Amino acid sequence: MSFAALAGVALERAHVASHAPAEVATPPSDLKLTDQERAILGLAAEGLSNPEIGERLFLSRHTVKEYLGNAMRKLEVSSRAEAVLKAERLGLIEPR
Numbered sequence: 843m844s845f846a847a848l849a850g851v852a853l854e855r856a857h858v859a860s861h862a863p864a865e866v867a868t869p870p871s872d873l874k875l876t877d878q879e880r881a882i883l884g885l886a887a888e889g890l891s892n893p894e895i896g897e898r899l900f901l902s903r904h905t906v907k908e909y910l911g912n913a914m915r916k917l918e919v920s921s922r923a924e925a926v927l928k929a930e931r932l933g934l935i936e937p938r
């Protein structure tokens with residue numbers, strides 16, 4: 843991932859974190875992320891790009907994009923940084 847992309851994720855993370863509650867929230871009972879969606883969000887939290895995540899999980903970058911999009915839809919967010927932060931806050935993935 844490029845420096846600019848990492849900087850953007852860091853800025854987005856700082857902005858969202860400054861407007862989010864500090865404690866871990868309880869996920870709604872109807873929010874179900876698949877194991878693959880959780881794994882992809884976890885790797886996205888580490889700053890990996892879709893192709894890098896695909897290499898780690900033996901998936902195409904297109905499949906990674908689909909899983910990430912599904913997770914974002916379920917989490918009701920519009921960016922990957924928001925998805926990572928919300929998943930961390932809900933305890934769906936380990937905080938980084």
